Amino acid sequence: MYTMLPDSGQQNSNFKGKLLVEKYFEGKVAQMKIDDKIINDRKKREVYNIKKHSGSGIKAVRQQICEVVNITKICIDAGADQGPTCYYETEELCYTIDLPDLPQLPGTGGPVTNPGPTDEQEQENLREAKDLEVHNYRKNDCDAILLAQRRAKLTDLKTAIERIKDKNIEYINVIRTSNKNNSSSLIIDYEYSNQNSKRVTATPHWNATNGYILGFSHNHPEGSAPSPTDVFNTSLNILEMVHNNNITRSELANYMNNFTSIVVSKGSVYTISIKNGVGYMGVKDSGFYRPIDHSKYSKLASDYITKNNLDEEILADRQEAGEYAILKLYGDIINITKHNIGEESNSQILKIDNSTKKVEKEKPC
Ligand SMILES: [Zn+2]
Secondary structure: OOEEOOOOOOOOOOOEEEEEEEEEOOOOOEEEEEEEEEEOOOOOHHHHHHHHOOOOOOOOOEEEEEEEEEEEEEEEEEOOOOOOEEEEEEEEEEEEEEEEOOOOOOOOOOOOOOOOOHHHHHHEEEEEHHHHHHHHHEEHHHHHHHHHHHHHHOHHHHHHHHHHHOOOOEEEEEOOOOOOOOOEEEEEEEEEOOOOOOEEOOOEEOOOEEEEEEEEEEEEEOOOOOOOHHHOOOOOOHHHHHOOOOHHHHHHHHOOOOOEEEEEEEOEEEEEEEEEEEHHHHHHHOOOOHHHHHHHHHHHHHHHHHHOEEEEEEEEEHHHHHHHHHHHHHHEEEEEEEEEEEOOOOOOEEEEEEOOOOEEEEOOO
């Protein structure tokens, strides 16, 4: 998944911000800083090779992103005592993507209705109230299940999931609210994809122009479980919401209560939500460039496969290993539920069992 994170105040027509690139299981995630349409890949040039091409039509920037991907696993038998030595044969794959490549959100625009307090003391009070909101924020297993099931019942989202579930490239839907203070009226913006890419972009926003986005739903054609990028890059930075005087306490509460990142993966629907406000904010706040967590994720998943005698070629095994890895890393700060596509009241919460250390699915309510 590609994720576009505009700098604050940026318009889609003149993108300036960060671009994140995610690779599943190989443990590589890169971040490019885009300033004034210049792509500056400062951190991962050896992995991601960014080339700027001249724009065409109304597109602001056309660029090519290249990733080194694993094609085949080759194992050489080193003898009975040592076991096989394995390595991956890699290949460079390049996609052309256009920035911006986002849909026009219908029904957005208009003036900012809440300019926020101008008095310094009032601003401070607001920040403190929001900080308290984050520190006190918890979502228990049952609430996570109920939230997933509310999403599962949304007719437009069901339709959207049906449309993307069998695609062999990634598609994404935006879930946004017409009322920034609650989520009683949700709007699903139909799927879009990068035309020449296997990966999609997620651009979180919280403003009248670009919409009040409570999350995304995207498909994983490979059938993989949610990755660290799916958890964090689909959401707004909570700390920035605390410090943004235009955002009220009830808006922040609405966001944390109703944020979901949904991953549609070969027959299953994963719904990620925030479990612990301050924990979640801490991870978001520590930055989006998370290659270390992605390599930890990758290692946890492959160790789980080995330890439990699973087969990464088998979908259920691969998903379970990914579920374990994501829970091991972030199980204290996020909830993940899973149900089959089409099911509306059968979401189960994923846990790591204390004694078996294996992934368990529970339905406590
Ligand atoms: Zn994803």
